[in-house]
Amino acid sequence: MSSFIYVELEESKVSPSVLKAFDCYHPDFNDFLANDALKFSADGMGVTYILVDEEEFYNHNISVIFAFATLQAMSLYFHQNHSPDLFDLPCAEIKYFAIAGTLQKVLAYDMGGFKYYSTVFFEYLLMKLYEISTRVMGFQAIFLRANDNGRKLYKRKRFADASDYIIPYTDDDPLAKCTPMILSISDHLYDIFGI
Amino acid sequence: MATMAKPRQSTIIKPSKTREFFALMEKHTATADYWKTCSESAAGISRNAMDRIKKLCRDAKDE
Numbered sequence A: 001m002s003s004f005i006y007v008e009l010e011e012s013k014v015s016p017s018v019l020k021a022f023d024c025y026h027p028d029f030n031d032f033l034a035n036d037a038l039k040f041s042a043d044g045m046g047v048t049y050i051l052v053d054e055e056e057f058y059n060h061n062i063s064v065i066f067a068f069a070t071l072q073a074m075s076l077y078f079h080q081n082h083s084p085d086l087f088d089l090p091c092a093e094i095k096y097f098a099i100a101g102t103l104q105k106v107l108a109y110d111m112g113g114f115k116y117y118s119t120v121f122f123e124y125l126l127m128k129l130y131e132i133s134t135r136v137m138g139f140q141a142i143f144l145r146a147n148d149n150g151r152k153l154y155k156r157k158r159f160a161d162a163s164d165y166i167i168p169y170t171d172d173d174p175l176a177k178c179t180p181m182i183l184s185i186s187d188h189l190y191d192i193f194g195i
Numbered sequence B: 001m002a003t004m005a006k007p008r009q010s011t012i013i014k015p016s017k018t019r020e021f022f023a024l025m026e027k028h029t030a031t032a033d034y035w036k037t038c039s040e041s042a043a044g045i046s047r048n049a050m051d052r053i054k055k056l057c058r059d060a061k062d063e
Helices: A014-023 A029-044 A052-059 A117-135 A150-157 A188-193 B015-026 B032-041 B047-062
Strands: A004-008 A047-051 A066-076 A087-099 A141-146 A178-185
Touching: A004 A052, A004 A117, A014 A029, A029 A047, A029 A066, A029 A087, A047 A052, A047 A117, A066 A117, A066 A141, A087 A117, A117 A150, A117 B032, A141 A150, A150 A178, A178 B015
Parallel strands: A087 A141
Antiparallel strands: A004 A047, A047 A066, A066 A087, A141 A178
């Protein structure tokens, strides 16, 4: 049996040619992966994981990248009981998530055919995040800003539209085209935050 | 301790909406069934299937 695996970009030792060959049909995302992701990680701005054939990774001969995701620790802040103080909700932010263009809007027939590859690869990422939150560094929610391409997928995976709750800030999203979305991974939020 | 810089505006929940926001989060929580569904995707696939998916990616690059 074969398996996909998300592996940290530097640890992957993937060749520059394979990195450059990844095409999600979004030039900015392609450019980020090929040229900026490693420095982004070194600066603590976000760690990039690429989705590859697990066997190729362990054999040090990755030939194809199926998807990538860039994760960063962050917090959402809230007021409580009319206090001017801010309290924080630790989150992991998915700054980028992209899958290979040829697999977009394609049903994963080789994996049962009931889900799109985008759903399958995103579920792999969610499992990775679950592992990180329980074994590496705790957080209570997963946050992202969805563009038009991703919104339906995230809604399918139960992310809530948080547009009505978050103060918009144009520097983060000058065209106001991204939707802030959030999924709680803790079912004890009320207990933890005393809301 | 040094004074912490104020958080980015776009990471602050609107002050009047805190309770409502947490109520929203409660409705959008990953449950045990949720993780079970995700883990089913992580089950292995045949080597032939993996090679077909790789070919899908490579064929586009070769065009």
